[in-house]
Each structure stands twice: as structure tokens, then as C-alpha cells.
Amino acid sequence: MLAPYTLFWERLSGAIAPQVMLEELDVSHCLVHVDMTAGDHRQEAYRSLNPVMRIPALRLPDGKVIGESSAIMLVLGEAHAGSDLVPAPDDPDRPEFLFWLTSMAANGYPIFSRAWHPEQFTTNAEANESVRQRAESHLAEFFAVMDGAIAGSPYFLARGFTALDIYLAMLSEWSADRQALFEANPHVGELCRAVRERPAYRKVLEMHTAPLAA
The missing domain is CATH 3.40.30.10 (Glutaredoxin)
Known part of the structure; x- marks a missing residue:
């Protein structure tokens, strides 16, 4: 089956x-x-x-x-x-949940593309480094906003663990320096460390970071 x-x-x-x-x-x-x-x-x-x-x-x-x-x-x-x-359609937390999930997807996620592949965003090879640096500054701004928006302890919403926490933890995995990210944004760090302790997240991350088979 x-x-x-x-x-x-x-x-x-x-x-x-x-x-x-x-x-x-x-x-x-x-x-x-x-x-x-x-x-x-x-x-x-x-x-x-x-x-x-x-x-x-x-x-x-x-x-x-x-x-x-x-x-x-x-x-x-x-x-x-x-x-x-995911809060149900009639749940009071639903609007806030949708706002932040969409913000992470639309505002945070795409910045990593510019940081990793600046050549895709300019026809001038000499501009690649400036595009990458600008993306890194935008990532700093994005995570600072996330840090200020976290309402729970340690999770994003006061209600506790939701898909928002999974999504934000995933974004943190792509940071060039997670330690510096967490030092600058302690609430983000607390959230991501808590998510990493969950068995489901550990299992998936181990799979994604395991050495490729020869």
C-alpha cells in the first residue's frame, strides 16, 4: 500500500x-x-x-x-x-499565525537566495559581492524583526509550539553563522534551540546533514 x-x-x-x-x-x-x-x-x-x-x-x-x-x-x-x-480558521491566533508564516516565506526565505547565489540577481559579475553583502544586511534586519515578534517562551506564539517555530528554525539552519545570529537575536536562539531538541526535527536534520552515500 x-x-x-x-x-x-x-x-x-x-x-x-x-x-x-x-x-x-x-x-x-x-x-x-x-x-x-x-x-x-x-x-x-x-x-x-x-x-x-x-x-x-x-x-x-x-x-x-x-x-x-x-x-x-x-x-x-x-x-x-x-x-x-496550524491554528484553525476560527482560532483567534489564526490571523497572527498567517501573517508571520507569510512574512517568513515572502520576506525571509528569498533573501537567502540572494546571499547564496548573487549571480542570479545581477548581470554584472563584479556586483556579485555587493549583492551578497546587501542580502546579509537584509537577513540581519529580518531576524531582528523576528526576534522582536516572538511572543512566547521559547516558541513564537504564546500558545506554544506551532508550524511557525519549525519554519523559523529551518531558516536559521541556512545562516552563515548561527552562533552570531543567536547572540544578536537571543529569542530566536532560544526558539531554535528548543525546536532542535524535538525528536522530529532532530531526525529530519540528521537526514539532511548526513554525508552523501558514495
């Missing part, structure tokens, strides 16, 4: 957060590795599933495939509402 969910993933990609969600929810799923270094995400086999050619993507029990980490997390949280990882 096939697992109800199939997650298409790549190491240390935006698949971390949806994969942690699947583990937290304890729902049956299988994983399909998409080698982005080899350009597999641009091949027809994957493009037919996710036309925007981004990782991750999730095949749902009805066969539909959706992309974008934040969208996947919302769908999973609402399909398994008993977990409380």
Missing part, C-alpha cells in the same frame, strides 16, 4: 519544514530525492509535477501535487487539525 503523502526533497532545502511537519504529525509518507545539483528539478519528470521547478513538492492522498513550503505546511496542518500546529 502506498503512503498517503509523498514529499519530493533535497538536502538542506525548503523541504526541511514540511518534512518535520510530517514527522510531528506522525503520518505515513515516503520521500523522493530530487538532485538539484544535477538539475533534476528542471527535467520533465519533475516539471510535470511542479511546473515552477522548486523544492519541495508534496503529493497529497488524492494525487494532487502542491509546492511551496508554507503552503504545504498549511495544508498538512489543516488536514490533521488535532495537532494544533
Whole structure:
């Protein structure tokens, strides 16, 4: 019998957060590795599933495939509402949750692309370093905003652990210097350390950071 969910993933990609969600929810799923270094995400086999050619993507029990980490997390949280990882539509925390999840996805996530691949954002090779440096300054601003917005202790919302914490912890994994990030943003550091202690997150992170098989 096939697992109800199939997650298409790549190491240390935006698949971390949806994969942690699947583990937290304890729902049956299988994983399909998409080698982005080899350009597999641009091949027809994957493009037919996710036309925007981004990782991750999730095949749902009805066969539909959706992309974008934040969208996947919302769908999973609402399909398994008993977990409380995503506030229900009538929950008072719902508007705040959606605001911050969307802010992380729309404002934080894309900055890492500029920091990692500045050449994709300029036609002038000599400008690559200035693009990267500007991205790093924007990341500092972004995490400072997150640090000031954290209302719980240690988690983002006062209600406790939610998908917001998973998503923000994932973003922190991409920082060039996590120690400096946490020193500058102690609430972010406390949150991310708490998330890293959760068995589901540890399991996924170990998988994403394990040496590649020869």
C-alpha cells in the first residue's frame, strides 16, 4: 500500500519544514530525492509535477501535487487539525499565525537566495559581492524583526509550539553563522534551540546533514 503523502526533497532545502511537519504529525509518507545539483528539478519528470521547478513538492492522498513550503505546511496542518500546529480558521491566533508564516516565506526565505547565489540577481559579475553583502544586511534586519515578534517562551506564539517555530528554525539552519545570529537575536536562539531538541526535527536534520552515500 502506498503512503498517503509523498514529499519530493533535497538536502538542506525548503523541504526541511514540511518534512518535520510530517514527522510531528506522525503520518505515513515516503520521500523522493530530487538532485538539484544535477538539475533534476528542471527535467520533465519533475516539471510535470511542479511546473515552477522548486523544492519541495508534496503529493497529497488524492494525487494532487502542491509546492511551496508554507503552503504545504498549511495544508498538512489543516488536514490533521488535532495537532494544533496550524491554528484553525476560527482560532483567534489564526490571523497572527498567517501573517508571520507569510512574512517568513515572502520576506525571509528569498533573501537567502540572494546571499547564496548573487549571480542570479545581477548581470554584472563584479556586483556579485555587493549583492551578497546587501542580502546579509537584509537577513540581519529580518531576524531582528523576528526576534522582536516572538511572543512566547521559547516558541513564537504564546500558545506554544506551532508550524511557525519549525519554519523559523529551518531558516536559521541556512545562516552563515548561527552562533552570531543567536547572540544578536537571543529569542530566536532560544526558539531554535528548543525546536532542535524535538525528536522530529532532530531526525529530519540528521537526514539532511548526513554525508552523501558514495
